[in-house]
Amino acid sequence: MEKTAIIGVAQTKQLRRNVKQNFAEMVYEVTTAALADAGIEIKDIDNIVTVSNDFWDGRTISSMAIQDACGAYEKNVSTVEGDGTFGAHYALTRILSGSYKNTLVVAHSKGSESDTNLITNGMFEPIFTRPLGLDNLTSAAMQARAYMHAFGAKEEDFAEVSVKNHGNALKNPYAQVAKKVSVADVMASRRLADPLKLFDVSPISDGAAAMIISGDEFTRSLRGGKAKPVYIKGAAFYSDAYDLGLRDLARSPALKLAAEKTYSMAGIKNPAKDVDLAEIYDAFSYMELMWYEGLGFCGEGKGAEFMKSGATQINGALPVNASGGVLSAHTVIAAGLIRMIEATLQIRGDAGAHQLDKKIxxxxxxxxxGPCGQAHCVWALGSSI
Amino acid sequence: MEKTAIIGVAQTKQLRRNVKQNFAEMVYEVTTAALADAGIEIKDIDNIVTVSNDFWDGRTISSMAIQDACGAYEKNVSTVEGDGTFGAHYALTRILSGSYKNTLVVAHSKGSESDTNLITNGMFEPIFTRPLGLDNLTSAAMQARAYMHAFGAKEEDFAEVSVKNHGNALKNPYAQVAKKVSVADVMASRRLADPLKLFDVSPISDGAAAMIISGDEFTRSLRGGKAKPVYIKGAAFYSDAYDLGLRDLARSPALKLAAEKTYSMAGIKNPAKDVDLAEIYDAFSYMELMWYEGLGFCGEGKGAEFMKSGATQINGALPVNASGGVLSAHTVIAAGLIRMIEATLQIRGDAGAHQLDKKIxxxxxxxxxGPCGQAHCVWALGSSI
Structure with missing residues (x-):
């Protein structure tokens, strides 16, 4: 793969309800901040990818409504529906195609203005499955139960993820839910869908995020400027089946395939040893343990054991979600892009109070x-390539 | 640009109401047919782009529901919201990135199962603009009026586009509305939104389309097989402002920019002379005249004159919409991809009864x-590169 880099990033503070900005205003904020972070202007950007979802925006073809706000007027702009990491991959292939020098990726959503349970109930097949009441929460509860059944994981194991990530969020000014809690607090929190309790579940958030991905020629032209490029070592994604009944919910072959491809691109042979930090999509506490396994940080069914080893603590050998993760702020659509931004800031040494005490x-x-982690996108980033 | 080709295409018959197939079944039909057209199997495909829209599908994150149907299980799959030409551009950049050997692009929608006026009313800004009742039809009527006002075009000029395209559709078995009509018939048809009448307006359609775009190495590996590659000479897209009040509705600078970039990639110096055929997005009859101008086939305001010259008739120097165009079948989301498929079939000599009587x-x-042609994507295709 040619040399490509992340040269500018920005995120809004993620809020339960952002009453001061509509979604175009949030998009404008992160666009201008990402440009400033890179030390460039909108005229230097030659194309844009926006990431959005009609139902969360409460309007149809909503992607077309934010193009002015991100400076896409009379520019080449495309629209991706899904998590921001997938939009970033589109940006990456555009640059690798040789047709563009850089791409601005912008993702946003306002969970406060919609009904997440209704919207995520709507993602299921309408005749047989939707009337069962499945939504993001209830389907996740089924997956958590399947994982417990397959590998003997316990609710207390999930609670430890919640303790770690909510604690990490205390030092991240962009996070929404930050608190010092104990395993007992998590266990005592209100049961929402068995076995998931309030503190196992990510919040509903408003926010936006932007990232500028650059080809090497443009990155080199910034030398001496403000930009601190973070290089892309690998990126890949795979999908599993849509229907939950066709999947083994306790395992994620799609994540395994995505991780293996990314690692082979990045020259990562032993992930638990070669990876210095991971920001992963912990929409629910149990997911973090499952994703450890899919990412090859530990063996199948060994997620809880790996968690208990302390490796993924902020001062561990492989800190996971030093930012507080998605458990501490879940801006659907933007949340994956924010994982990439957090990894970028850590590599640059710009993560502020939650900056890790080691070179990354x-x-x-x-x-x-998609439901229960249907598709996974994995990125490997680094200070050099 | 590296050598890339379209190696397989398929479309369903476009119907007012497809009661026999749900959207996943239509997607399966075109996926298997496009693979057969290329003479390959799903295992030969290394990644997939799906194009869909939640509101038209009547479910949220609907893109995740068709991945099984297009064979994306345990493959790399991304989801684009918008017209299929934009999804195809994503496919192209993926191949040009060097990471993939080919990409399957699949687009679908079932207009029969939704309310197009309600959905397209939903695309406008909700507080000030949406309550005015703007939708795809009423906003198009405003644009048609603006165009008439700017350049003196007449309703009869628009009617001639309707006569040509509905007539061309008589020979296209995939089209939905095919009929021999006169200018007088169009003028006498029911007035839907002044100045647009029933025969000026594209129908609501159900359908799907699929296309396989291939890198040169994979294309060459098919030599001796069934595939008849059609090469990509250029492709570009640009966007205009979202808010109609910020635009000059009688002109399309975004189309002009997209056409100019595509022509420069394809080595097209004089479009009216160098282009042998065009399939363009005539959602309303007046649009075809505007797009002639944006595409540089004639000067600004000269669309009606160019139409009257006979150049764009099926036996003219530059036939436009030999398939019958979008006026004859408007499967939103898929309609642009179908334009690319129709151009591909004409280049291959596989367009059947509406095959042009010349080498293309x-x-x-x-x-x-987006509303009133906010964003435009232009492709140049050919039998060689």
Whole structure:
């Protein structure tokens, strides 16, 4: 793969309800901030990918409504529906195609203005499955139960993820839900869908994120400027079946395939040793343990054991979600792009109070799309290539 | 640009109401047919782009529901919201990135199962603009009026496009509305939104389309097989402002920019002379005249004159919409991809009864997205490169 880099990033503070900005205003904020971060202007950007979802925006063809706000007027702009990591991959292939020098990727959503349970109930097949009441929460509860059944994981194991990530969020000014809690607090929190309790579940958030991905020629032209390029070592994604009944919910072959391809591109042979930091899509606490396994950080069914080893703590050998993760702020559509942004900031040394106390050569960022992690996108980023 | 080709195409018959197939079944039909057209199997495909829209599918994250139907299980799959030409561009950049050998693009929608006026009313800004009752039809009527006002075009000029395209559709078995009508018939048809009448307006359609875009190495590996590659000479797209009040509705600078970039990639210097055929997105009859101008087939305001010259008739120097165009079948989301498929079939000599009586070296295909042609995507295709 040719040399490509992330040269500018921005995120809004993620809020339960952003009453001061509509979605175009949030998009404008992160676009201008990402440009400033890269030390360039909108005229330097030659194409744009926006990531959005009609139902969360409460309007149809909503992607067309934010193009002015991200400076896409009389530019080449495309629209992706799904998690932001998939939009970033589109940006990457555009640059690798040789047709563009850089791409601005912008993702947003306002969960406060919609009904997440209704919207995610709507993602299921309408005749037989939707009337069962499945939504993001209830389907996740089924997956958590399947994972417990397959590998003997316990609710207390999931609670440890919640303790870690909500604690990490205390030092991240962009996070929404930050708190010091104990396993007992998580266990005592309100049961929403057995076995998931309030503190196992990510919040509903408003926010936006932007990233500028650049080809090497443009990156080199910025030398001496403000930009601190973070290089892309690998990126891949795979999908599993849509119907939950066709899948083994306790395992994620799509994540395994995506990770293996990314690692082979990035020259990562032993992920638990070669990866210095991971930001992964923990929409629910149990997911983080499952994704450890899919990412090859530990063996199948060994997620809880790996968690208990302390490796993924902020001062561990392989810190996971130093930002607080998705459990601490879940801006659907933007959440995966924010994982990439957090990994970028850590590599640059710009993560502020939650900056890790070590040099990061290789970071992993991860996004998911579809029910129960149907599709997975994995990125390997680093300070050099 | 590296050598890339379209190696397989398929479309369903476009119907007012397809009661026999749900959307996944239509997607399966075109996927298997496009693979057969290329003479390959699903295992030969290494990644997939699906094009869909949640509101038209009546479910959220609907893109995730068709991945099994298009064979994306345990493959790399991405989802684009918008016209199929934009999804095809994603496919193209993937191949040009060097990471993939080919990409299957699949687009579908079932207009019969939704309310197009309600959905397209939903594309406008909700507080000030949506309550005015703007939708695809009423906003198009405003654009038609603006165009008439700017250049003196008449309703009868628009009617001639309707006469030509509905007539061409008589020989296209995939078209939905095919009929021999006169200018007087169009003028006498029911007035839907002044100045647009029933025969000026594209129908609501159900359908799907699929296309396989291939890198040169894979294309060459098929030599001696069934595939008849059609080469991609150029492709580009640009967007205009979202808010209609910020635009000069009588002109399309975004189309002009997209055409100019495509022509420069394809080595087209004089479009009216160098282009042998165009399939363009005539959602309304007046649009075809405007797009002639944007595509540089004639000067600004000269669309009606160019139409009257006979150049764009099926036996003219530059036939436009030999298939019958979007006026004869408007499967939203798929309609632009079908323009590319029709251009491909004409170049291959596989267009059947509406095959042009000349060799086609260069064909143009065109898609639009957003209200009143906010974004335009232009492709140049040919039998050689």
């Amino acid at each position: 050569n290789t970071a992993i960022a991860h996004g998911i799309n | 070296n260069t064909a143009i295909a065109h898609g639009i997205n």
